[in-house]
Amino acid sequence: MEREQVREHVLNIIADVALDDDVTTIDDAVALRDQLDLDSMDFLDIVMELKKRHKIEVPQEDYPQLASMNSCVEYLTPKFVALA
Template sequence: MLSNAEVRTKVLDIIADIALDDDVTGIKDEVALREQLDLDSMDFLDIVMELKKRHKIEVPQEDYPRLATMASCVEYLAPKFNQ
């Protein structure tokens, strides 16, 4: 069973691999990721694809808004990591 902190780290690892020019160490949990990082739609899709590839987690398109902030990512993904 992964803790929320571990889920957050796994998401940060993916973001760090995609947003190579961004420093992910200071990401705030409640601020939209797109406001903090230079992410475009393709980067966002890459994050979703990496979740699937690395962790076998499917994120349906209608759930994309639930990945807007780090806090909402962890809240949404934690149960999926722990299935």
Template sequence: MTKDQCKQVVVDIITDIAPDEDLSNLKSDVRLRDQLQLDSMDFLDIVMELRKRHGIEVPEADYIQLASLDSCAEYLTPKFTAAGK
């Protein structure tokens, strides 16, 4: 999976858990919580959906790695590759 595909996976999850958010101007290098009205429960939903949909485990200590779309791609791309996705 490419980094762009990985970013799209995260955007798709956000679309599902926060359908009222406008993601059309989402900047990949800015923290998601600075751009969107995501609370800690929404963030946990993202982590849970990564596990449920893709089998990707994100330990709590690594949550900071999911701050922006760019950091999500950096962190998750090797995990998707290791999972054979």
């Protein structure tokens, strides 16, 4: 799976979790929490949606890897590829 496809999957999940935020303006290099109104429960919802929709489990010690869109895509791309 291409990085752009992984990014789209993550954006779709964020859009469903952060209903009031405009995900089209996300700067991939900036921490998501600095750009969006995400609290810790929203973040956990994103992790749970990754598991529910794509069967990707993110261990708690890897949560920092999901800080920005760039780091999300970097971390998740191999996991999506493994599912293909």
